[in-house]
Amino acid sequence: MTQALPGEQAHKPTMAQLRYLHRGLRQPGGKLPLFDEHGQQISPQTIQSCIRAGWAEPWFENPIKPEWLVCKLTPAGRALLDIPV
Template identity: 85%
Template sequence: MAQGKPSEAQLRYLRRGLRQPGGKLPLFDEHGQQISTHTIESCVKAGWAEPWFENPIKPDWLVCKLTSSGRALFDIRH
């Protein structure tokens, strides 16, 4: 379940999934740098993201998507 308040890094990561098909979250930031594993894993642990599928080419990459709790962080009525 979602808990606590996300950090700025977490919000930047999660926000990028709002306009992606299925809420897919990025593996790289807008500058081409890999998103921190810590950021991704902490969002999963908080319930804001969930693993989506395993990448057969890069099995160590955690491909995730937004959860309803992750989307709710950006709901202006929230």
């Protein structure tokens, strides 16, 4: 098995990752959600895996809830969703 080079997609996204990333398309600046459409917190594992893959990046720290990771889509995340940057 070969390793992906920096900036290359190492694997195909899961459905959970795609749902998470796709919701950023409807938000200013590509802000990714903290909660799903049912009000449930997005899995930290989903968020972290999208960051590791380069599809999302931390945006800012939430002063009220510092444990929440507020992220936004990256150009690679938009490309994954086939959306022009």
